[in-house]
Amino acid sequence: MKTLAEIWNNLANPKLIPRLFSLTLAIILLIGLFIPMNLNDNQLYVRPEIQEQINENNSLAPYDRGGIPLIEDAYVKAQYPNNSQNLGKITSYLTPLALLVKDNTIYFGTSICASPGGILDEILYYTRGFDTILESSILMMAFVIASWLGLNFTMRRED
Amino acid sequence: MDIAALSGEIFGFIPLGDIMLYITPFSLFMFAGALIFTFLIAIxxxxxxxxxxxxxxxxxxxxxxxxxxxxxxxxxxICGLATSGAMITGDLFNFTLFVTLIGILNIGIVSAVKIIDVLDSAFQYGLIAMISSMPLFSGAALILGATGTLSILNLAQIQPNPMVYFGSALILIGLLGESGVAPFYATKAEMFRTPGSPFILIIHLSSLLIITRAIEILLIINTF
Structure with a gap:
């Protein structure tokens, strides 16, 4: 039987910390099973009904937001419409290559061609553009660290 | 809770599309503090x-x-800039991204040392940082699902429900892991035992400021 002091002492061992952390997280996630969860209908970033576009044989499914580039606005909502007044103008733009794929198969939306040049997601690049910048900088910093370590520790190792 | 009641009157906004950064006396103080410290360690x-x-x-x-x-x-x-960005951000998902960026950079700062004990604990911290990105992002996603918005200015005016409380609990546990607060402190404490002092201090400062700001955000979201 461990005394309380011994248990506290174990908290100073770095090896045990990830285990303690994942245990705490697991307990919280288990509690989450008993929390009533239902989606608020008033969503800012709307999605079509599940399988709706697929059943319509829409080749852009599930990303079809309608609209014609520069003529008719696509269906995209913004939290602060004043900050993004040109929203929806180019969401429906497809590159020639994307058009080719779209015309020949009905699986365009779920293929790799849909992202990122195929369907321009204006939520990703316009209203929430700052998030996209941060996401790619996280990736860039991870590569900076990994490549520095690779160059200096793995390849030019002296000691 | 009303933002003005907790962190003072809003001085102004920096609009970046849906991500509306807002400046209050509280956030401005921490933003300026992080920037000044970053300048000091840069020179x-x-x-x-x-x-x-x-x-x-x-x-x-x-x-x-x-x-x-x-x-x-x-x-x-970069870690100092990310910390100062997290201080004035007005968007929940944006905040979690800043926290994740700081976590990655904290590992990077100590990853170059040649002391085996420090590297061992940096590895353990890296494990926690990786695990905690899950509760951070899923917590933000749950709050988005429950309220339909991510902007803190709007979340302040929405009555929280159990789903919001659970999302906040997930964000809190993610932050505790990422910034290495009390029961998970051992890994970060060992990381400080390395030469190169002013740069090591930014690890300490960033987690301190992040946890302060996180408490502010969670209070704004969870009280009505």
Whole structure:
């Protein structure tokens, strides 16, 4: 039987910390099973009904937001419409290559061609553009660290 | 809770599409503090640790070579900028992204040292940082699902429900892991035992400021 002091002492061992952390997280996630969860209908970033576009044989499914580039606005909502007044103008733009794929198969939306040049997601690049910048900088910093370590520790190792 | 009641009157907004940064006296103070500290470490040199040798009168000096100094300074500056960004952000998902960026940079700053104990604990911290990105992002996603918005200005006016409380609990546990607060402190405490002082301090400062700001955000969201 461990005394309380011994248990506290174990908290100073770095090896045990990830285990303690994942245990705490697991307990919280288990509690989450008993929390009533239902989606608020008033969503800012709307999605079509599940399988709706697929059943319509829409080749852009599930990303079809309608609209014609520069003529008719696509269906995209913004939290602060004043900050993004040109929203929806180019969401429906497809590159020639994307058009080719779209015309020949009905699986365009779920293929790799849909992202990122195929369907321009204006939520990703316009209203929430700052998030996209941060996401790619996280990736860039991870590569900076990994490549520095690779160059200096793995390849030019002296000691 | 009303933002003005907790962190003071809003001075102004920095609109970036849906991500509306807002400036209050509270956030402005921490933003300026993080920037000033970043400037100070950008112009400073590293310390040299001096250890007394046992059984002789010699000293053992542990200093850092130029290459290691440069990468650490770079990562520390980015970490300081990320910290100051997290101080004034007005969007929940944006905040969690800043926290994740700081977590990655904290590992990077200590990853270049050649002391095995420090590297071991940095590895353990890296494990926690990886695990905690899950509760951070899923917590933000749950709050988005429950309220339909991510902007803190709007979340302040929405009555929280159990789903919001659970999302906040997930964000809180993610932050505790990422910033290494109380029961998970051992890994980060071991990481500080490395030469190169001013750059190591940004690890400490960033987690301190992040947890302060996180408490503010969670209070705004969870009280009505």
């Amino acid at each position: 400073s040199k590293t310390e040299t640790q001096v250890e007394a040798e046992f059984g002789s009168l010699e000293d053992n000096r542990i200093s850092i070579d130029l290459k290691e100094f440069k990468i650490r300074r770079f990562l520390a500056i």
